[in-house]
Amino acid sequence: MVVSIGFEGSANKLGIGIIRDGIVLANPRRTFITPPGEGFKPVDTANHHQLNIVLLLKEALDEAKIDPQEIDVVCYTKGPGLGSPLVSVAVFARTVSQLWGKPIIGVNHCIGHIEMARLITGAQNPIVLYVSGGNTQIIAYSQKRYRIFGETVDIAVGNCLDRFARLLKLSNHPSPGHNIEQLAKNGKIYVPLPYVVKGMDMSFSGVLTYIEEFATTLQEYTVEDLCFSLQETVFAMLVETTERAMAHCGAQEVLICGGVGCNIRLQEMMSEMCKERGAKVFATDERFCIDNGAMIAHAGAEMFRVGVLTSWEDTFCTQRYRTDEVEVKWRNDI
């Protein structure tokens, strides 16, 4: 029976999660939200995490009703993500790991998303579409690695959505993507936007540039129309590349994870494609789609279970950390 605690802060969400044997005991989160038109900068985000992490930990321990001595392993996000926020959380995790006398494990953020989504949905061997503000990857598990089949060649789809929201000065509360999704529901006109799929990969920066350059001509369309058109375009790109990966692997399951995975329209479009192929779509709700501590706790617990620990010198953080760099020793399937 393993009790693990996970600390996540690679972007503007600070999350602490406590898990016992695959059951989430607590998973509180605080989001650093900037005014409309502004994105979150690393230093301000690091500041936010430093200011909130002590209270958040108390909240997590209270909610889980456990004493720190019951914890078996302290897990934190090693990367990828923003430098100073990652380090702020890592320094804190290193400190409590020493104070409580527990081993520490550095977890890959992307793998945290994948493993949590697998746990919650029960998907066996899906093609994973991992889509967030910082990452856009299509992943398939093979021989102890999460292999990246396809990915964005420039910005993440969530980054495209976030910056689009900034251009239109939409509110960032609770998240820019959420507000785009709500507005899109009332969109009536589809505006053709650049659709860029290159084999297994995708490009999203062209859509942004197009909207920036043609802002004046696009003024005849409502915000709702633009949100609707953007979603239909970028989500179709994601569905196309996911389908291509499924065809390559003969996969019958798709697992959507990452913050953009909360989007119901994306889930709908993916379901339509999967229905045509006789496949199933799995997705989690915003407790686990959006960055959270429990996903780090869970992935860390899996690593701990098979004896993968992190030496002290290796508890550094890294802004670039490829999903396929990690040996997935805890999975026994091929």
Next chain:
Amino acid sequence: MDISSKDSLNCSPVSAELHIPFPSAHLATVAYNSLRVDKEPKRSTTTKVLSLEENILKASFTSGDTRQLRTAVNSFLDLLILVSKAIDEFTPPDFIIKECPLMI
């Protein structure tokens, strides 16, 4: 006119030394271990060296640029304050730091 020769704030190296006492050598060691892992950002000309003397954590900064030095010292102090908050709130009673098992 050579701009750099008019910048009197750029006679390098500039340096700063911090001495931070803790209530015990155990707690100073906790802070030292937490803070010594991360390297300075790649683009910075600042180097940071941490050391321990009983219950005093020492941090030595050297930089080619005063403004970078300020940033490095400020970031370090922010993280140090974070460590001390964690120590204040989460140190178990009768805390003694475990030596080798953690530092594999």
